[in-house]
Amino acid sequence: ETGVTQTPRHLVMGMTNKKSLKCExxxxxxxxxxxxxxAKKPLELMFVYSLEERVENNSVPSRFSPExxxxxxxxxxxxxxxxxxxxLYLCASSPGxxxxxxxxxxxxxxxxx
Amino acid sequence: DAKxxxxxxxxxxxxxxxxxxxxxxxxxxxxxxYWYRQIHSQGPQYIIHGLKxxxxxxxxxxxxTEDRKSSTLILPHATLRDTAVYYCIVRDIYxxxxxxxxxFGKGTKLSVIP
Numbered sequence: 001e002t003g004v005t006q007t008p009r010h011l012v013m014g015m016t017n018k019k020s021l022k023c024e025x026x027x028x029x030x031x032x033x034x035x036x037x038x039a040k041k042p043l044e045l046m047f048v049y050s051l052e053e054r055v056e057n058n059s060v061p062s063r064f065s066p067e068x069x070x071x072x073x074x075x076x077x078x079x080x081x082x083x084x085x086x087x088l089y090l091c092a093s094s095p096g097x098x099x100x101x102x103x104x105x106x107x108x109x110x111x112x113x
Numbered sequence: 114d115a116k117x118x119x120x121x122x123x124x125x126x127x128x129x130x131x132x133x134x135x136x137x138x139x140x141x142x143x144x145x146x147y148w149y150r151q152i153h154s155q156g157p158q159y160i161i162h163g164l165k166x167x168x169x170x171x172x173x174x175x176x177x178t179e180d181r182k183s184s185t186l187i188l189p190h191a192t193l194r195d196t197a198v199y200y201c202i203v204r205d206i207y208x209x210x211x212x213x214x215x216x217f218g219k220g221t222k223l224s225v226i227p
Contacts, residue, residue: 002156042216091156101147104156106156
């Protein structure tokens with residue numbers, strides 16, 4: 001138990017569906033992250049929120065839309081995804097800016113059909 | 114950030130010490146060495162980090178050479194649950210833009226064998 005909870009753990013969706021991934025952290029951290037891990041590829045940082053403000057967006061397609069309503073919750077809204085978006089999506093949190101000790105959730109395994 | 118080089122895979126007998134090397138020959142004075150691991154189908158887990166001195170915690174020990182160009186993560190008594198991909202990451206904690214970025218490479222796949 002890392003203190004970072006992701007739901008759902010598994011998700012199958014069609015290319016025309018809209019779904020959302022949820023992340024919740026119980027660590028009192030100020031920064032939250034979304035990563036993507038495709039098969040046989042390194043983790044790719046997608047988005048970073050610090051104190052509910054998006055501070056990094058690494059050229060992620062607009063079909064991925066993050067939302068951070070408060071410092072404990074982070075969402076990733078998905079719409080009109082492509083099969084190549086199938087991957088493990090990981091959420092992480094850290095105490096604050098520049099903190100390199102990040103605590104990860106177990107991830108959501110997404111399959112796009 | 115300095116680049117790191119790790120072996121692709123290693124085996125270790127259960128109960129023995131696992132020594133995982135990492136080369137970071139271009140490391141600069143402000144860069145720390147971090148180790149994470151990722152057990153299959155789970156998120157990465159922070160293990161340990163250090164700057165110059167050797168470090169030890171409940172999970173592992175980190176040995177950094179005097180010239181800081183390489184380091185070794187030591188799991189003193191490996192168990193089957195230590196089977197995972199281990200990532201060595203070098204990061205300047207004082208960098209500005211992109212200061213949240215942790216660059217995970219391919220890591221070392223450690224297999225602990227019964």
